[in-house]
Amino acid sequence: MNALVTCSDITIRFDTETVLQHFSCTIPEGSHTIFKGASGSGKSTLLKLLLGFVTPTEGSLQYADGQTARQMRSHIAWLPQDLDLGDGSVEELMYRPFEFAANQLKTPSAETRLSVLKKLGLSEDTYRKQFRDLSTGQRQRVGLAICHLLNKPLLLLDEPTSALDKASKDRAIDLLLAHTNKTIISTSHDPYWVKQGDNIILLD
Numbered sequence: 003m004n005a006l007v008t009c010s011d012i013t014i015r016f017d018t019e020t021v022l023q024h025f026s027c028t029i030p031e032g033s034h035t036i037f038k039g040a041s042g043s044g045k046s047t048l049l050k051l052l053l054g055f056v057t058p059t060e061g062s063l064q065y066a067d068g069q070t071a072r073q074m075r076s077h078i079a080w081l082p083q084d085l086d087l088g089d090g091s092v093e094e095l096m097y098r099p100f101e102f103a104a105n106q107l108k109t110p111s112a113e114t115r116l117s118v119l120k121k122l123g124l125s126e127d128t129y130r131k132q133f134r135d136l137s138t139g140q141r142q143r144v145g146l147a148i149c150h151l152l153n154k155p156l157l158l159l160d161e162p163t164s165a166l167d168k169a170s171k172d173r174a175i176d177l178l179l180a181h182t183n184k185t186i187i188s189t190s191h192d193p194y195w196v197k198q199g200d201n202i203i204l205l206d
């Protein structure tokens with residue numbers, strides 16, 4: 003498989019803290035790559051590097067087609083940890099990402115949005131609720147539903163199963179991982195999710 007992204011000898015330093023040092027990796031196109039490591043090892047920072055939100059102190063990051071991380075953003079669906087979509091109902095907030103010009107043509111119907119939520123085990127009642135009133139696991143599933151509906155070639159998922167029970171994890175795996183030709187890069191401590199990866203990168 004061709005490399006979608008290559009990290010070469012990357013060091014990331016915040017003030018006096020060195021989060022990553024001389025870190026290199028290759029992420030094949032079409033892989034499910036998982037960054038696995040202890041809390042504080044730099045997993046979320048790596049996803050932010052891939053999004054261009056963090057700049058390496060040393061080293062370089064290259065996407066296959068010569069695009070910068072910032073240019074790649076329109077091809078990426080990102081699920082951050084502790085997703086907070088702000089005020090509004092799930093119904094309203096699921097529209098928001100489709101207001102951006104790059105996503106407008108993909109705007110899903112209410113029927114499609116509901117059907118994806120149901121595939122993740124959420125009900126119509128959840129769809130009508132205020133996002134801020136949802137449990138952490140329900141929020142996480144709304145985020146996964148949005149990532150799925152955005153239908154981007156690259157998914158970045160930060161601890162996507164941290165608040166999910168086994169049945170919800172299985173639904174997320176069926177929706178996002180089964181029969182896909184996308185590249186998925188996730189971070190996880192969860193052995194059940196890590197089993198789904200085909201390129202596991204351990205961080206010290």
Ligand SMILES: Nc1ncnc2c1ncn2[C@@H]1O[C@H](COP(=O)(O)OP(=O)(O)OP(=O)(O)O)[C@@H](O)[C@H]1O
Pocket residue numbers: 016019021039040041042043044045046047048083
């Ligand atoms: N913008 C920032 N400024 C200063 N320090 C930061 C910044 N972002 C991350 N860090 C530090 O970098 C280290 C790694 O953070 P990161 O969130 O990448 O870890 P993680 O492996 O994802 O952890 P967890 O599994 O707990 O989510 C932490 O010590 C964190 O405090």
